[in-house]
Amino acid sequence: MISLCMIVRNEEKNLPRCLASAAAAVDEIIVVDTGSTDDTVKVARRFGAKVKKIRWTDDFSAARNASLELAKGDWILLLDADEELAAGSAEVLSRLVSAPGVEGYFVKLVSYIGQGDWVEACPDVAFRLFRRRPEYRFHGAVHEQIADVIQKNRPGAKTELAEDLVVLHYGYLDEQLTEKDKKARNLALLEKEMAAHPDDRLLRYHYGVELFRAERYGEAAAQFTEAGTGLDPGTIFLPKLMRYLILAYQGDHQPEKAMEAARLGVELFPDYADLYHYAGMVAYDHQAYGQAYDLFQRALATPEQKAHYASFPGMRGFRTLYQLGRMAERFCNLEGAMRYYLASLRDNPSFTPALDSITRLLEPHRDPVYAKECLDKTCVFMTPQAKLAMGQILFRHHAYGLALEFLEQGLGKQTPAPEVMLCKAICLFQVKRFPEALKLLARLKAQPRMYSVALLNETLYFWLQGNRRQVRVLVQELQAAGVTPENGLVLGLLERSLTRRKGPKVVLGEEGLKLLLDLLQRVLALGETARAQGVLDLLHSDVLKRQGLAIGRLFRTWGHSELARQYLEFRLAKYPQCADTAFALAEIKEEAGEYLAAADLYRETLALEPKEPRGYVRLIGVYDKLRREILRQAAERYPESEVLQTLFREVQDE
Amino acid sequence: MRTTTIGLVMIVRDEEQNLPRCLESVRNQVDEIVIVDTGSSDRTIEVARRFTDKIYRFPWNDDFSAARNFAIEQASSEWLLSLDADEELDVTGGDLRELVAGNRGYEAYFLPLLHASADLPGNFNRYLVLRVFRNRKDYRFFGAIHEQLAVARPEAVEVSENPVIRHKVVAGRDRRRKCRRNLELLQREAAANPGNAFLQYYLGVEWLGLGKPARALPCFQRACRELDDSHLLFRAPAVRYLIGCLRALDRIDEALCFCLEECARYPDYTDLFFEGGLLLEARGDYAVAIRWFEEAVRSGRPPAVFAHTEGTSSDLAFYHLGYCCERLGRFAQSRDYYRKALSANPECVYPLYNLFLLELATNGPREACETFRSAGYLDRPAWTRVLVDLFCLAGFPDLAALCLREGRLGREPEDLARLARLKVYSRQPDEALAALGRLVRTGGMPEPEAELDEILAWTAKGDLDEARKKALALWRRSEGRGRVLAVLSIVARLSLTSRLVGLPEKHREPEAAKAALSVVERCLLSRGTHLGPKQAEMAQMYQKTLRAAMDYLIDLSPEACRELSTHLAARGDTVRQLRDFRFGMARRLCP
Incomplete structure (x- = not known):
C-alpha cells in the first residue's frame, strides 16, 4: 500500500x-x-x-x-x-x-x-x-x-x-526562483540551520547552491569545497557539486581554480558531460582554445548521462556544438562554423542562438535570395511564431526585405505587438515602401511607449527627402517629448547636415554614437552613402578616430571598402594598439590583392593578440596566396619548366 | 727530498698549431719531454725546441x-706520460706528481680522456685511456694503429679520476682525412690479425667517423660478441656505437631489444638509458621515453670504466625530456626541462631554440622577451645573440633590439653587424647606417651580409643613387659579383629612370639568387615599431623593394623561382608551427 x-x-x-x-x-x-x-x-x-x-x-x-x-x-x-x-x-x-x-x-x-x-x-x-x-x-x-x-x-x-x-516538475517555468526576497529568506534560514548542524554536508551543499543563485560565487565555492572535501565518491549529489564548483570559481573570476575543479571532477566522473562543457567554457573565456576544443570534443563524446548528474540539456549536443561554432569563427573558418551551427540546430531546432549565427554567416543583407534558399533548407518554419522569430533575426542582420517576408507571413491578419510592428515599419521603410511604413509609424505613435521612436523614423524619412522644414518641425516635436542631451546632439547633426551651415565640429558620447551609427547603418542600407558621409563630416576628428573601427565596419558591410579603409587607417594612426582595427584593415587590403601590406598588418595583429588564432590563420593564408601568385607568374614566364608547372598545379589544387 | 721523475713522450707530425698548448699544459708536471717527429714539414721542431732539447726524428713506417x-726508449724518467699534440693535461682536479707520488705498487694508470664534441658544444665523450706507466723495458706499445700498451699484470693497473686529458674539437674535414688514413692502416692490420676483436671496434669507429653506419655495424657487432667484460673499456663504447648505428639505419626495434639486454647487463650504465630514451623518442613513444631519460638523470655519471658522454645524465637528458614533453603537449614541464638543460650546460644553446618557440607560442612575443630578460638569459652574450637572431627571424626586430640593448652587446664587430641588420629589419635605416659606420670606425670589415644591409638601408631611405654607388663600389672586387648584380638590378627596378641591369652569367646565378632572397627575407620579416605616417611611408618602400626583389628572382631563372617559392612556403610553415604550438588540437578548426 x-x-x-x-x-x-x-x-x-x-x-x-x-x-x-x-x-x-x-x-x-x-x-x-x-x-x-x-x-x-x-x-x-x-x-x-x-x-x-x-x-x-x-x-x-x-x-x-x-x-x-x-x-x-x-x-x-x-x-x-x-x-x-x-x-x-x-x-x-x-x-x-x-x-x-x-x-x-x-x-x-x-x-x-x-x-x-x-x-x-x-x-x-x-x-x-x-x-x-x-x-x-x-x-x-x-x-x-x-x-x-x-x-x-x-x-x-x-x-x-x-x-x-x-x-x-513544472515549477521553474514560473521563475519563482528569481524572487529576490525568497532567496534572501532561504539563505537566512539555511545559515541558522548550518549553525546547528555544521557537519551536515548535504545541507552545506544546498547552502552553496543558494549562495550561487544569489551570485555570491566566492562564498559558494568555499561552501562547495568544504561540503565536497573527503566525500564518498558515491554520494549522490557529488557530481552536481563538482559542476557547481566549476561554475562558482568561474563566477568568482578564478579560472585556474575552476580548471582544477574540472580536472578533479572528470577524474571522479569521466563520463559527465557538463564538467567538460563548463571547463571548456572556462578555457574558451581565457583564450586557451586548444584546451577548450579538446574539452568540448570530450563533452560531445560522453555517453547518455546518468540521471543523478542532472546534466543540462545540450551539453552533449547543441550547446557544445554552438560553442565549437563560435570557436571556428575565431579561427576564421566560416564553413566549419556553419557546420557546427547547423549540427547544433539539428540537435535542437528551437535553439535560437544557432539560428541567429547561421543567419549572420549567410550575410542575408548581401544576397537575400541565396540566404532564403539556405534557411528554407535548414529549418521548417511551420508555425507563425517560428516565422516571426526568423523575421526578427533577419531584421537584426539588416536583411530588411527578407525579414519583411517572414514577418508578414508570421503575422497573418493578427495585430502585432508594438515591438514587432516597429520591426515591420522599419522593414517597409528600408525597402522603400514609404507610404506603408509611414502609415504604420503613425499608428505606433498612438502608443506612448513607441511615440519617440516612431517620430524619429518619420524624421529620418523627411531627412532623406531633404525636407528641411519638416525635419525641423519633427525635431522640435521630439524635443518637446523629451530627449537626452546626447540624442539631441544627433538630431542637431541631422538638421545641420541639410543646411551646410558652418559650425564647430561635434563631439558625441557613447549614447549619441550608438544612435548615430544605428541611423547611419539604415542610411547606408538605403544606398545613401553621400548623406552618411555628410553627417560624419560634421563630427570632431577625435570622435572619428575613436569610432573609426565601427564606422569602417559599417562602410565595409555595405560594400564601400575604400571608405572603410580611410576610416580604419585614420583610427589606426591614432590607436596603433588596436588589434581589431589592424585586422579589419588587413582584410580589406588582402581582398584588394595587396598581400604584402596585408601580411604586415596581420603580423601586427598577431603581435598585439598572440592568443587569438585569426592573425596566424590569415597570415598563413596570405603567404600561401603570395606563393601562388609567384608560381603563376613563374609558370607563365617559363612554360618549358616542368618543375614550375608542376609546382603551380600543386598550389592551385591546395 | 727526492721526487719521482716523470717524462712526457709524444710523437708528432705537422703540429705547430697544437703543440704549444699541449706542452704548456704539462710544463710543471714533468721533468723531461721527449718529442719524436715522424716527418713534419712545418715549424713543429722549432716550436718544440722552446720546451725541450730531446727532439728526435723517426722515419714514418x-x-x-x-x-x-722509439720515443719511450729515449726517455730516462721513472714514470712516463703519453700524450698527443691535440690533447692537453688538465690538472685542476689533481696533480700528476701527486698521483705518482701516492703510488702504492701500481704499474700504470688509466686517466679520463674528455673528447670535446663537435656537434654538441660543452659536451664531452668520456673514455678511459692508459697513459701513465712505469718506464720499464717490458712495457711497450703494440699494434700499428690504436697502439695499446702491454702491461703484464692487469691488477697492477689503477683507474684515476685525475688529472684529466682533454682532446680538442676536431674540424669535420680534418677528422674525415684522419679517418680515411686510419681506416687504411686498420684494414691492413685486421687482415693480418683476423681474430682481433679490438681491431673490429676501431674499424667501426672509423667507419662511423666517415658517416657510414651500415659499414660500422658489423664491426661493432663482432666487437660486442667477442669482447667480454674484462675489456669493458672497449665493449661499453662498442655497445653504444652499435645502438647508434641501428638508430641511424632506422632499425629502431632491433636497437631497442639490444639496448634492453645490455641495460640488464649493466644497470649502472647511464648512457644506455639515454640511448634507450632516444630510441623510444624516435618511435614516437614519448611518454615511455620520458621515463628512460628520467632514469638517466637519476643514475648520474656511471663508474669510470664505462665510456660516457658527459650530459647524458644532465643537459642532454633534460633537452630530450623537454622535447618529449613538448610533443605530448606538456608545455609547462617542457619549458622547465629546457631551462634545466641550459643551466646544466650553458655552452650548448640548442635548447634555447626550442624554448624560444615555446615561449613565443604560449605567451606571445612580448611576454617571452620579458621572461628571458627577467630570468637572466640576457646576461650571457652567447644566449643573447641567439635570442636576437631568433626574434629577428620570428618577425619581431623590435624585441630583438631590446635583447641586444639589455644584453649590452654591441662592442664586438659581429654584434655591430647584427645591430645594423636588426635596424634594417626594424625599418630604421638611419640607425642601421650609424651602426655600420661604427663597425668600420672600430676597424671591423663588413661581411657580405652587412654590405647588403648597407645598400638596403640606403634604398629604404629612398636614396637610390647612394645605394647604387655602394653597390658599384663592391663591383671593383672580383668576388661576389653575382651578388652585386642582383642588388644593382633590384635598385634599378625601384628607380624608374635608370636603365635595367642585365642578368648575370649562368655561373653567377646562384650567388645572385641568394642575395635577392636575402633581400626578400629582410623585407618580409621587417616590421616597423610604430604605425605612424612616416612608418607607413617606410613600409611602402620595403614593400616596393620586396616586390622588386621577387620580380628579379622570377626573371632570373626557373631555379630562382623555385627557391623563392620554397622561401615563401617556409615563412608560412614557421607561422603554422607557431599556430600548432599555440592551439594544439584546436588547429583542426583552421580552415
Missing part, C-alpha cells in the same frame, strides 16, 4: 494535474495545507484526499512530518503540487515497492525550464519513495532531508536509484 | 707503435 504525502499552499491551479497523475497509482492521498486562501482544499477533497490544515512555522520538515503522521501505507511517495507522475508510473511503482530489502528510492526528476516557447527538460534525481516507519522523519527547515535519517537509523540500509520512475 | 716505442 502506497501513501502519497503532499504539503501545499494556494495550489488550486497545479494540484489537479498532480493528483490526476497520481490518483490511480497510490492507495491514499494525504494533503497538509499550510494556509491556503484559495480553493486548494476543495480540489484536494475532490480527488479523495485526506486533508489536514496546519499553521506554517517557517519549517518545511515540520509540515512534511505532519503529513507522514497521517499516512497509513507501507510506502510513502512524495510529490509537490507543481509536479506530476509520468504516464505509466503505476506499474513501475508497484514493482518498486515489492522489491525486498530496499528501504527507499531516488527517482528521476525532470524539471522544465525556460520561458515563452523555449522550454528545456533538465533531469535530476530526488529521494521521493521510502518505507513508512515511525523513526523516518524529516529534518531541516528549508531543504528538508530524510535519506540521511534512514541511513542513521539503519546503517547499511539499501537505497536504490529508480530511473524508470519519472516525476515531471 | 705506417706503424704508430714503432714510433711510440
Whole structure:
C-alpha cells in the first residue's frame, strides 16, 4: 500500500494535474495545507484526499512530518503540487515497492525550464519513495532531508536509484526562483540551520547552491569545497557539486581554480558531460582554445548521462556544438562554423542562438535570395511564431526585405505587438515602401511607449527627402517629448547636415554614437552613402578616430571598402594598439590583392593578440596566396619548366 | 727530498698549431719531454725546441707503435706520460706528481680522456685511456694503429679520476682525412690479425667517423660478441656505437631489444638509458621515453670504466625530456626541462631554440622577451645573440633590439653587424647606417651580409643613387659579383629612370639568387615599431623593394623561382608551427 504525502499552499491551479497523475497509482492521498486562501482544499477533497490544515512555522520538515503522521501505507511517495507522475508510473511503482530489502528510492526528476516557447527538460534525481516507519522523519527547515535519517537509523540500509520512475516538475517555468526576497529568506534560514548542524554536508551543499543563485560565487565555492572535501565518491549529489564548483570559481573570476575543479571532477566522473562543457567554457573565456576544443570534443563524446548528474540539456549536443561554432569563427573558418551551427540546430531546432549565427554567416543583407534558399533548407518554419522569430533575426542582420517576408507571413491578419510592428515599419521603410511604413509609424505613435521612436523614423524619412522644414518641425516635436542631451546632439547633426551651415565640429558620447551609427547603418542600407558621409563630416576628428573601427565596419558591410579603409587607417594612426582595427584593415587590403601590406598588418595583429588564432590563420593564408601568385607568374614566364608547372598545379589544387 | 721523475713522450707530425698548448699544459708536471717527429714539414721542431732539447726524428713506417716505442726508449724518467699534440693535461682536479707520488705498487694508470664534441658544444665523450706507466723495458706499445700498451699484470693497473686529458674539437674535414688514413692502416692490420676483436671496434669507429653506419655495424657487432667484460673499456663504447648505428639505419626495434639486454647487463650504465630514451623518442613513444631519460638523470655519471658522454645524465637528458614533453603537449614541464638543460650546460644553446618557440607560442612575443630578460638569459652574450637572431627571424626586430640593448652587446664587430641588420629589419635605416659606420670606425670589415644591409638601408631611405654607388663600389672586387648584380638590378627596378641591369652569367646565378632572397627575407620579416605616417611611408618602400626583389628572382631563372617559392612556403610553415604550438588540437578548426 502506497501513501502519497503532499504539503501545499494556494495550489488550486497545479494540484489537479498532480493528483490526476497520481490518483490511480497510490492507495491514499494525504494533503497538509499550510494556509491556503484559495480553493486548494476543495480540489484536494475532490480527488479523495485526506486533508489536514496546519499553521506554517517557517519549517518545511515540520509540515512534511505532519503529513507522514497521517499516512497509513507501507510506502510513502512524495510529490509537490507543481509536479506530476509520468504516464505509466503505476506499474513501475508497484514493482518498486515489492522489491525486498530496499528501504527507499531516488527517482528521476525532470524539471522544465525556460520561458515563452523555449522550454528545456533538465533531469535530476530526488529521494521521493521510502518505507513508512515511525523513526523516518524529516529534518531541516528549508531543504528538508530524510535519506540521511534512514541511513542513521539503519546503517547499511539499501537505497536504490529508480530511473524508470519519472516525476515531471513544472515549477521553474514560473521563475519563482528569481524572487529576490525568497532567496534572501532561504539563505537566512539555511545559515541558522548550518549553525546547528555544521557537519551536515548535504545541507552545506544546498547552502552553496543558494549562495550561487544569489551570485555570491566566492562564498559558494568555499561552501562547495568544504561540503565536497573527503566525500564518498558515491554520494549522490557529488557530481552536481563538482559542476557547481566549476561554475562558482568561474563566477568568482578564478579560472585556474575552476580548471582544477574540472580536472578533479572528470577524474571522479569521466563520463559527465557538463564538467567538460563548463571547463571548456572556462578555457574558451581565457583564450586557451586548444584546451577548450579538446574539452568540448570530450563533452560531445560522453555517453547518455546518468540521471543523478542532472546534466543540462545540450551539453552533449547543441550547446557544445554552438560553442565549437563560435570557436571556428575565431579561427576564421566560416564553413566549419556553419557546420557546427547547423549540427547544433539539428540537435535542437528551437535553439535560437544557432539560428541567429547561421543567419549572420549567410550575410542575408548581401544576397537575400541565396540566404532564403539556405534557411528554407535548414529549418521548417511551420508555425507563425517560428516565422516571426526568423523575421526578427533577419531584421537584426539588416536583411530588411527578407525579414519583411517572414514577418508578414508570421503575422497573418493578427495585430502585432508594438515591438514587432516597429520591426515591420522599419522593414517597409528600408525597402522603400514609404507610404506603408509611414502609415504604420503613425499608428505606433498612438502608443506612448513607441511615440519617440516612431517620430524619429518619420524624421529620418523627411531627412532623406531633404525636407528641411519638416525635419525641423519633427525635431522640435521630439524635443518637446523629451530627449537626452546626447540624442539631441544627433538630431542637431541631422538638421545641420541639410543646411551646410558652418559650425564647430561635434563631439558625441557613447549614447549619441550608438544612435548615430544605428541611423547611419539604415542610411547606408538605403544606398545613401553621400548623406552618411555628410553627417560624419560634421563630427570632431577625435570622435572619428575613436569610432573609426565601427564606422569602417559599417562602410565595409555595405560594400564601400575604400571608405572603410580611410576610416580604419585614420583610427589606426591614432590607436596603433588596436588589434581589431589592424585586422579589419588587413582584410580589406588582402581582398584588394595587396598581400604584402596585408601580411604586415596581420603580423601586427598577431603581435598585439598572440592568443587569438585569426592573425596566424590569415597570415598563413596570405603567404600561401603570395606563393601562388609567384608560381603563376613563374609558370607563365617559363612554360618549358616542368618543375614550375608542376609546382603551380600543386598550389592551385591546395 | 727526492721526487719521482716523470717524462712526457709524444710523437708528432705537422703540429705547430697544437703543440704549444699541449706542452704548456704539462710544463710543471714533468721533468723531461721527449718529442719524436715522424716527418713534419712545418715549424713543429722549432716550436718544440722552446720546451725541450730531446727532439728526435723517426722515419714514418705506417706503424704508430714503432714510433711510440722509439720515443719511450729515449726517455730516462721513472714514470712516463703519453700524450698527443691535440690533447692537453688538465690538472685542476689533481696533480700528476701527486698521483705518482701516492703510488702504492701500481704499474700504470688509466686517466679520463674528455673528447670535446663537435656537434654538441660543452659536451664531452668520456673514455678511459692508459697513459701513465712505469718506464720499464717490458712495457711497450703494440699494434700499428690504436697502439695499446702491454702491461703484464692487469691488477697492477689503477683507474684515476685525475688529472684529466682533454682532446680538442676536431674540424669535420680534418677528422674525415684522419679517418680515411686510419681506416687504411686498420684494414691492413685486421687482415693480418683476423681474430682481433679490438681491431673490429676501431674499424667501426672509423667507419662511423666517415658517416657510414651500415659499414660500422658489423664491426661493432663482432666487437660486442667477442669482447667480454674484462675489456669493458672497449665493449661499453662498442655497445653504444652499435645502438647508434641501428638508430641511424632506422632499425629502431632491433636497437631497442639490444639496448634492453645490455641495460640488464649493466644497470649502472647511464648512457644506455639515454640511448634507450632516444630510441623510444624516435618511435614516437614519448611518454615511455620520458621515463628512460628520467632514469638517466637519476643514475648520474656511471663508474669510470664505462665510456660516457658527459650530459647524458644532465643537459642532454633534460633537452630530450623537454622535447618529449613538448610533443605530448606538456608545455609547462617542457619549458622547465629546457631551462634545466641550459643551466646544466650553458655552452650548448640548442635548447634555447626550442624554448624560444615555446615561449613565443604560449605567451606571445612580448611576454617571452620579458621572461628571458627577467630570468637572466640576457646576461650571457652567447644566449643573447641567439635570442636576437631568433626574434629577428620570428618577425619581431623590435624585441630583438631590446635583447641586444639589455644584453649590452654591441662592442664586438659581429654584434655591430647584427645591430645594423636588426635596424634594417626594424625599418630604421638611419640607425642601421650609424651602426655600420661604427663597425668600420672600430676597424671591423663588413661581411657580405652587412654590405647588403648597407645598400638596403640606403634604398629604404629612398636614396637610390647612394645605394647604387655602394653597390658599384663592391663591383671593383672580383668576388661576389653575382651578388652585386642582383642588388644593382633590384635598385634599378625601384628607380624608374635608370636603365635595367642585365642578368648575370649562368655561373653567377646562384650567388645572385641568394642575395635577392636575402633581400626578400629582410623585407618580409621587417616590421616597423610604430604605425605612424612616416612608418607607413617606410613600409611602402620595403614593400616596393620586396616586390622588386621577387620580380628579379622570377626573371632570373626557373631555379630562382623555385627557391623563392620554397622561401615563401617556409615563412608560412614557421607561422603554422607557431599556430600548432599555440592551439594544439584546436588547429583542426583552421580552415
